[in-house]
Amino acid sequence: MNNLKSVDLSKSYTTNEESIDVLHNINLTINLHDQIAISGNSGSGKSTLLHLLAALDTPTSGKICIDDVDISSFTKNELSKHRLENFGFVYQFHHLMEDLTVIENILIPGQLANTNPSLNDDAHELAELIGLSHRLNHLPWKLSGGEKQRVAIARALINKPKIIFLDEPTGNLDDKNAQIIQDLLFDISNKHGVALVAATHDNNFIKNFKTIYKIEDKTISEI
Ligand SMILES: Nc1ncnc2c1ncn2[C@@H]1O[C@H](COP(=O)(O)OP(=O)(O)OP(=O)(O)O)[C@@H](O)[C@H]1O
């Protein structure tokens, strides 16, 4: 995969009789090595846009293209293969599997993709990179918020994605942990060319990005 594109992407949510237009005609291209922050007020549609771009949700109109192919033309299996191989996703509240240990959580996407013969070694290397190799067999509830977020990042990286989507990765962290996460992400992106696409309110985090967008009135513009 070389690029991901949204073309006239719109999303409305319909609840009962009411319809809420959240995004209108969003055109955005993400290339390898990009470092993109998406800012905007609470409720402006940042999470909605990340979910659409990562093919975790479907648009009301418009399309998402991988290398200029509309992903709606993919079968369910093709789409999940693309997602597993190309995308990593870090949710705002990390969504770790609470019954699985640190190392088991990191391994999950790799086991689903089932293509990497050195999966175990890679998972241990990532655990080392996030500074948690001494906590491999701990369950998530024993970890701090910052540590959980680091595990979620390692899990998002295990399949060596081309793009990592992050929904407020520093949102619930103190300054020190936010800095650790920030350094880790830019280090990985700069070294391996992984594109970062992050929804964030955090000005300290935002200022590191090469490209900063703002969502306002359902549209997106570069700032
Ligand atoms: N599943 C849903 N059903 C109905 N409305 C939704 C749904 N998901 C989101 N919305 C609405 O869409 C709008 C955008 O939500 P979204 O979560 O994308 O905003 P956000 O910019 O990520 O906000 P925050 O900064 O608070 O995380 C909000 O008005 C929200 O209430």
Ligand SMILES: [Mg+2]
């Ligand atoms: Mg959000």
